Amino acid sequence: MANRSLLGRILSLLLLLSDRQRHVMAGAGGGGGPANLDNPWQSRVHQLPDKYCTVLFRRSTHSTGSLVGCSTKSKSSAQTSPLIYLSTASEIETYVSTVISSPPTATLTAVIPASLFTNSTLTKLTSHSVTSIILLDDSTPASSPSTAQLLNLNSWGVPISLVQDAESQDLLKSLASSNAESSSSSSSSSSSYNFPYPRYESAFNYYMGPSTATSEICLNWQNLDGLPSPQCKPLGGQSIYASTSSPSSSSTVMIALKIDSTSFFHDLVPAANDAAASIVTALLASREIGRAISAAPSGSKNIAVGMFQGESYDSMGSLTFLKNTVSSSKLSCEKQVGDACLSPLYPDLSFQNLTDINTMIAIDQVGIIQEENKFFSHGYNGEGDSMSQIDYILQSLTTNxxxxxxxxxxxxxxxxxxxxxxxxxxPDSVTGVVLSAYDSGYTDPNRYTRFDTYEKINLEAIAAAATLAARAALADAVSSVIEGGVDAAVSWAEAKIPEISVDDELLVELSTCFFESGSQCDLVKTSVASATADAIDATGYSIYSAGLGSPPNYYVGVYSSFYSQPYVVVDGRAMGGTEDVEAFQSSSSNFIGVQASELELTLKYLLASYLNTTAHFHPAVDTDLTPESDANLDMWVVGDGDTPLWTEPNWDSEVGLAVFNAGGSEVNTIFLDVISVLIFLATLAGGFKYASKWKREKLL
Known part of the structure; x- marks a missing residue:
């Protein structure tokens, strides 16, 4: 192969590329059917549909390391190795003992049932010649070990993918079995895991940066010309809040919740109990408050609802919002135009009008009951150990x-x-309570996994939680102005807010939307259509939102120009902010916009509708990041604080998992060249998905 001409290699590559394009997902003659890597009329390369473990970066000083997740080692070629199939825990133990006494000459890809995937299994395999893992999704919530324990795993150099469809699983088992049979029939092999050619191998193309990468390095990266070229994007999005209006009030009681979650595979975050249950609860409570608030006496507290994005990543949404509203270091804007701040860019400064938020009802994981017919209140009183008023109110309330x-x-x-x-x-003035279905720790083993799905969600519990939260907020709001004090306020709120039925039409509609249908839900479609029409009327530009997915996916995603980062357009140039107020005001065609996600747009629309008020966005991103003014989008000023600074690296559009028939060293080299040429051609064609431009400027 070393003496082969460049022209010959290119011809081979073109033949394989043509073959791959025509046959990679089809049977002989293009008539469909399972892939056959031995059929000369089919491709020797088969792309597998998979869900993959991606890398996230953090600050270099993070206590548990700057890198979390999985990546291949090389940016120039796919990571390949022969397939082995280990179907039981016993087979894994046998494999380990075998390779200890007779190690293979090549590294291996272990194909295992997802139900066996634990930290212990991972350590055993990667300590004994396994450098990549394919999980076969055989699991059920009952049989699957919790992958939540692996969320902080640093698996750089060991890519991990999940294969869910039955046909691909059968193919992997068959190819691995063929490898095992060829090894057992070979008399020259010194190890049962030395597979002779031809053999079947995996190819992982999941490079996401070097093992030494940090958020500071990738955000401050410069290209070969010395120009800023960040190689990652912050995690984040838009939080949503709305408030009833009581001009005479000096304080606010807020119902607060998270709207995101996470899992080992970021494409599989159903978060039914961790996020969606709280969303449905808060929207129902908002409807009831919106109906009752007009009866509140003059001087009542404001009632606000805050839906915070990015909470699963060190509470970034609530911390950013509350820093700007209740802290001693609130946002100071010197470049204000109307209700917006041009630098740092905030499209909507309405949060500055909120009265002091000193009481909070946080809703958390109310969809799966730990003890029958019972919720728990986790109370806080900044003034001491006695029960706070809001805790007393909540514990005084009941439903049927x-x-x-x-x-x-x-x-x-x-x-x-x-x-x-x-x-x-x-902080001494703060009181609050967490309304949850758990008492001593998170009892749902499926939290932060792909099994946090709707099947176990108790809609009766959600209806009750919404009733209790709405009544508690209303009772606290009127307690200081209603005759009879707190107990009278509780009775008044119970009379004003009827108990929500499990058959409530809105409960059923919201549950279907946020647990199951996601982007296909009529509420989502209506909300996005309304926001798009408003954006076109205001700016002439449409909104291209990150989809919620169907079923919905509650991973927070990256914070960038097409994913929730606000932008200002001056003379046709989109920037992350501007110091030039005069230039911005010089033309009516200049404007401020934000491409919020489908979830964020929907929640903003619904919250405003149910509370009968105006809802607002607030950026949810690390508090130590500021968009650079008068610079292109996705440019950041990184502070030197101690925040986690979560980022996701830019990655290539050609990432993926494939299997191939390795006929020998020459075929292997051609295959790796195929992967490289595919990436090169994609680069020439500009074939990148957003958040992925990694060639010349990719991390070293």
């Missing part, structure tokens, strides 16, 4: 089937309430 009991734990779970306590300029 549910009551609220004080938690047995002294430590608060991490919610927007902990963000309020940590950011408030006067």
């Amino acid at each position: 089937n549910f009551s609220v009991q004080g938690s047995s734990q002294d430590t608060l779970p991490t919610t927007p309430l902990t963000s309020l306590i940590s950011t408030h300029s006067n």
